[in-house]
Amino acid sequence: MMKKIYSILLLALVFQSCDNFDEDININPNLPSQASGTQLIANAELYLPGLSSSPRGEFFAQYLAETQYVGTSLYPQESTSFYSYYQGPLENLQTVLNNQENLSSTEGPVDNQVAVAKILRAYFYWNITDRWGDVPYKEALMGSENFTPVYDTQQSIYLDLFQELKEATSMMMAGKINNDIVYDGNMDNWRKLANTIRLFMALRLSEVDPDLGQTEFTEALSDGVILDNADNLVYNHLAEANNQNYWYGQVVNQNREWWALTEKLVSHMLPFGDPRLEVYGNPARANNNFVGLRYGEEEAIGTEEYSLLGSAIYAQDAPVYLVTAAQVYFAIAEAASRGWVGESAEENYNMAIEQSFLQWTGSSEGVDSFLSQPEVAFDVNNAIESIANQRWVHLYMHGYESWSEWRRTGFPTGFTTPNGAEIPLRLSYPDNESFNNSDNYEEAVNRQFNGEDLIYGRVWWDQ
Template sequence: MKTIQYIAAVLCSLVLSGCSDFSDSINTDPTRPGVASGTQLIANAALYLPGLSSSPKGEFMAQYLAETQYVGTSLYPQESTSFYSWYEEPLMNLQAAIDSDDLDAGEGPIANQIAVARILKAYFFWNVTDRWGDIPYTEALQGSDNFTPVYDSQESIYNSLFEELKAAVATVVEGDIDNDIIYGGDMSKWQKLGNTVRLLMALRLSEVAPARGKEEFNDALNDGVFSSNEDNLVFRHLPEANNQNYWYGQIVNQNREWWALTETLVDEMKPVNDPRLPVYGNPARESDEYVGLEFGEEENIGTEEYSLLGSDIYAQDAPVYLVTYAQVRFAMAEAAERGWIGGDAATYYNQAVEASVEQWTGSTEEVADFLTQPGIAFEPGNAMKMIGTQRWVHLYMFGYEAWAEWRRTGYPDNLVEPNGVPVPGRLSYPDNEVFNNADNYEEAVQRQFGGDDDIHGKVWWDQ
């Protein structure tokens, strides 16, 4: 059944481009549907979820991977980066489902179709605003009605997303939906996802609005968040070309052995015999040992002497982990340490590490011994660093999320500055905005960064 759903979704991706009604086309193909259903629009949007994670740039931001070929791409050049694809594809399709007057109750309760679309829409917007800062939001997704949307402040976007997620979860009724390639139509898991995203968003406010963060964190926790790895938001690829892992296409299809594990990552994992390391990377072919490459190294590089990206990570059907139970437990450990919630930070931390090992290795057999290792065993006097560093290890290959947590907490505290260039604080806006939406672009840049669209500016919560 899941394979059929995936194939259906892939076929949808070939015929959808952000619109739901193709009946006006002068080139009508009678073998394809003229109108996409609500669940097809949602499935099409879900196909873009792995793109939130699968990106060399994201891995460079978190310093998980080091370039072995074109090192300059990893040295944080000041360059334009586009957010257009997120608006034009997944967000537009989700908005079309939300606005549709023709949703088919035969595909599941209409309220649930809209709820899922709203949860996914909020999740995509959260990722976009955390990368760029202020972005078009309230006036976005209006098609030809508005080509020059204003940029909403990140603070206002966060406030809106909190309410959007609460409302979406509250509207869920009994009954599954069709074509759900993520949770198989299980609405209880979608509700947990909505609450879990709220929980993680609330923690982002720890340095800029801690009182609001604490309130939202507890509300989300009380409403019900992930309780095991079974709840994880995971995109599961297939062992076929139509829906394969991004890294498989790069490394196997195009023979690009361009990425080694960083020295920072290997030095964190190898001394403690971390059971996740054999999944994260392969031993160096020259020595059969795990050897990290210094991030940004431009001279002593190669593919034989360093540990390249792990075979399990770039398998054709390798999954992409986006929101996970381990993240919830790391968040609770930090919240307990901050006094936001009751409970023992050490217990939550141990549960987080255990969930992470289980997620990545499929086993918890080695966890008990692993948690006693010096450097892994929880140290109350060093709590924030341990939680932040182990969360970074866990978030491997979702570099953008790890980068966001690094910006917020400063952990791990040993990321390098290649050629003296610090890790950026944001992505710069698309070049086209200067021409296509000049007034709103310039106002947003002035408001946030004093007029300079610089990658070393800071987003609202990173103050």
């Protein structure tokens, strides 16, 4: 299935060709004049692993430490662009939604194509607003009609995304769609994913609007969420150069030993016999033991002394886990601890760790003995901390999501401050925005951050 995607990409590029050239140059009689709806959806799906595969995300969650060329992990004040999301997946998905009347039912029910486009668009926007704060939304993706969109508030974006996700599930009907490289067109999977995204978004409101958070959480849970690893949102790479894992390109193709497991991560796993550690990293070559590197260490080190990125993590066809059953059980455990739902917090916590073992190691062997250790067992008197600590371990290699959960809960504690620098609280806007969209950029920065576009401004839900 995924090997067909590269022809799909070529078709999508035909659709996006420039208008400035002579019409005859743009027309290839052997290809359609534009990409279909499901081809555009597939093209957007190709961007999914980029939401997770990023050294910066791993640094923000302090899973990995730089072994050489230490720089980004020291948290410099720098801008980060969001343009690739708008120009890539969001443009593809908006094109589907803007041209519903032209979608072909031969590729699956049109309503299902629209529903999937809505879900994916919501997922990308949720990731974007959680990283930057207020961003262009309602007036974005209008092309020549509006090159300077206003920045919508994160609160208004959240409210709209809740409605978009509900609308998407309400319009689904029987029938699969074509070209879906994530769920093979299975709408039951897409329904569970939409509800699960709502569930996570609702929990994000725990400190800023707990009443709305509880309402949205309980509704999403009732509507049906991901409760088994078979339904996870996973991007499966291929063992071929055209669709390989980002980390394979770095570690194998570029021969880079630039990342080691942090002391903090190893200290949360090794003393308790956590079998996931053998997946997360490789033993240090010098002594065949798991040894973490102090985060932000700038002294010259020998990479043979520390546990580097695990072979399973940088395999060419390694999967990228984006939305998982373990996360759902952790979320339910936390909601139960907050009194939002009548579930057992401890049972859901235990189930979360079991699902995490299964996801990462393929087996739940040893989970009972792991959970029997006092330092791991659910602590009802420190429920949120217990849940957050183990959720952090589970979210390895999905650093941006882990970072968001840390910003929301404050756990785990004890992260390193390299050169006195705290973990950033957001990404700064792209440099170009102060020139390309100056009035709206300045209004957004003034509204949120008192005129300073810094990495330590707080987004709406992180108050």
